[in-house]
Amino acid sequence: MSGPGQDLHALPPHEFFEHVHSFEFWLGSVEGYLAGRPYGHREQLAEPAFSEAERDRLVTVLCHYCLGETMALEGAGGLIRSAPNRPSKVFLATQTVDEGRHLEVLVHRLAELGVADPEAEIERRASPELARFRERLLALVNAGDWAAALFAQNVILEAAEFAVFHRHAKSADPITREVLLGIIKDERRHLGFGENELGRRLARAPALRERLRAVKGELDPHVLASFSHTLTLLGTPAAERGELGRDYLAAVERLGFA
Amino acid sequence: MSLEGRERRRYELDDRGFDEVPVKYRKYYRRLEGPGDQLAPNELLCPVCKVVIRSTRELREGDRLYCMACLTRLRVVAGPAGLEGVVEYT
Numbered sequence: 001m002s003g004p005g006q007d008l009h010a011l012p013p014h015e016f017f018e019h020v021h022s023f024e025f026w027l028g029s030v031e032g033y034l035a036g037r038p039y040g041h042r043e044q045l046a047e048p049a050f051s052e053a054e055r056d057r058l059v060t061v062l063c064h065y066c067l068g069e070t071m072a073l074e075g076a077g078g079l080i081r082s083a084p085n086r087p088s089k090v091f092l093a094t095q096t097v098d099e100g101r102h103l104e105v106l107v108h109r110l111a112e113l114g115v116a117d118p119e120a121e122i123e124r125r126a127s128p129e130l131a132r133f134r135e136r137l138l139a140l141v142n143a144g145d146w147a148a149a150l151f152a153q154n155v156i157l158e159a160a161e162f163a164v165f166h167r168h169a170k171s172a173d174p175i176t177r178e179v180l181l182g183i184i185k186d187e188r189r190h191l192g193f194g195e196n197e198l199g200r201r202l203a204r205a206p207a208l209r210e211r212l213r214a215v216k217g218e219l220d221p222h223v224l225a226s227f228s229h230t231l232t233l234l235g236t237p238a239a240e241r242g243e244l245g246r247d248y249l250a251a252v253e254r255l256g257f258a
Numbered sequence: 259m260s261l262e263g264r265e266r267r268r269y270e271l272d273d274r275g276f277d278e279v280p281v282k283y284r285k286y287y288r289r290l291e292g293p294g295d296q297l298a299p300n301e302l303l304c305p306v307c308k309v310v311i312r313s314t315r316e317l318r319e320g321d322r323l324y325c326m327a328c329l330t331r332l333r334v335v336a337g338p339a340g341l342e343g344v345v346e347y348t
């Protein structure tokens with residue numbers, strides 16, 4: 001894209017758009033923070049001494065995250081078919097790889113914490129609210145409803161995960177923190193892709209807003225209940241929860257859903 | 259002389275260790291270092307992903323910037339606490 005000495009911010013929008021939706025850009029981006037971190041963290045980090053209760057809470061939280069990442073993986077992969085153009089399809093291919101990696105590093109973290117059968121543990125502990133969100137998301141994806149499915153996945157789900165992972169990373173043990181920070185870096189792209197694609201669509205077709213508002217109304221209770229359950233397990237004080245809720249809502253507010 | 263009439267200050271950007279974009283673009287970004295972090299006149303906070311975007315020149319209202327970390331184009335506007343970024347869905 002830009003040559004030596006060219007100001008990035010002076011690029012024409014179409015050049016920027018084309019480049020940031022490419023595999024080349026994705027590879028150059030993830031190389032910086034994934035190289036030398038098998039399973040999302042440096043190998044020399046020491047496992048902390050957890051009490052049994054602390055370990056149990058962390059395992060439950062990670063099981064919630066695993067279900068969230070499983071639906072994000074299924075959703076991103078499923079959306080490629082209905083994406084309206086090549087850059088969006090290519091971007092979703094990179095997002096699918098990101099989501100697969102997230103699931104893998106989180107399952108690996110469960111194994112590091114001594115969970116013998118992570119798949120069974122995820123099934124047993126995962127939040128029922130998230131399971132309901134997954135059913136609805138996949139119904140939208142399978143129906144080929146591009147705007148509604150993208151809104152559910154890349155705005156509602158990603159914004160909630162972004163806020164929770166940020167909060168958790170602040171208080172997490174060093175290994176979990178490093179795993180979460182790597183995931184957050186990927187999620188910046190996913191959030192921005194969803195918001196920008198939907199923002200462009202809403203500008204062209206304002207009538208879409210009412211349909212997306214209905215999707216939000218249907219999915220919000222599930223995502224917020226799951227959000228609240230996870231924050232309780234993390235011991236997040238009530239005052240801080242309000243702030244996290246605002247972070248989650250800011251993205252949907254920018255799109256005009258107050 | 260008013261801000262608008264004055265020539266813009268230029269900035270030499272250095273790599274601040276922002277590892278989320280390809281190497282050649284890293285100098286255009288940095289992380290926000292907590293609540294006491296003051297933005298320089300050539301910096302703007304991305305409202306989408308909370309990364310600090312840096313420019314080679316002092317920012318003014320109406321400028322356009324790109325946040326590569328979240329693939330977003332922003333327009334610089336005057337807000338109550340200084341310059342802010344508004345997402346341009348183009």
